[in-house]
Amino acid sequence: MEEPLPAHTAPKKQLAFRLLITGGIVLIAATIAALVWWQSRPNPPNSTTHTNTTSSLHADIEQTTKQKEVTWPLYYPKALPVGFRYTQGSVTLLEKQALNFTITSPNGKSITISEQRRPALMEEVKKTRQFTTPVGSGYIADLEDRIVGFLLTDETLIIASPASGTINDTLLSEVLNNMIAL
Secondary structure, three states: OOOOOOOOHHHHHHHHHHHHHHHHHHHHHHHHHHHHHHHOOOOOOOHHHEEOOOHHHHHHHHHHHOOOOOOOOOEEEOOOOOOOEEEOOOOEEEOOOEEEEEEEOOOOOEEEEEEEEOOOOOOOOOEEEEEEOOOOEEEEEEOOOOEEEEEEOOOEEEEEEEOOOOOOHHHHHHHHHOEEEO
8 A cells, every 4th residue: 555645745746736837827818818919909900010120129119118017028039030020019018917019921920929927837838849049948839730939038938829820930930039138
């Protein structure tokens, strides 16, 4: 017969598990909220509101976060892959919990970039590829219907969530590899 674990061991494992689940839920909720908000905007940007310069993205992030209490370092891509464009005016800050902006691929499909404070524990996802960037560790995860990119810096979690079939993993890793601090 197996002896039960000492009483002080089980609560530690339960706490770690709860923190892991809570972090994963917060991450998923922030991403879903951003995607829902983006799709339900009354006046979505048209093709004339795109720019391939990231300087306007930098300015929009600064303007959106000005006088707000953002408690984690922010990032933006110093360059985008050929044909990709930043959707001007797409930068939003959701209740000081997540910063979101959109870039558009050459085929017109959007890719939402979400940034938030890095959770203490992260739920493990199936990674198909790992790479190192100048600001942290990048991962490409193969989900059921699309790929998603993650970039983990010391204090920030960046998620690149493209629409299904929007972008291949090479271009997605290029977007994440070009992220620099604001």
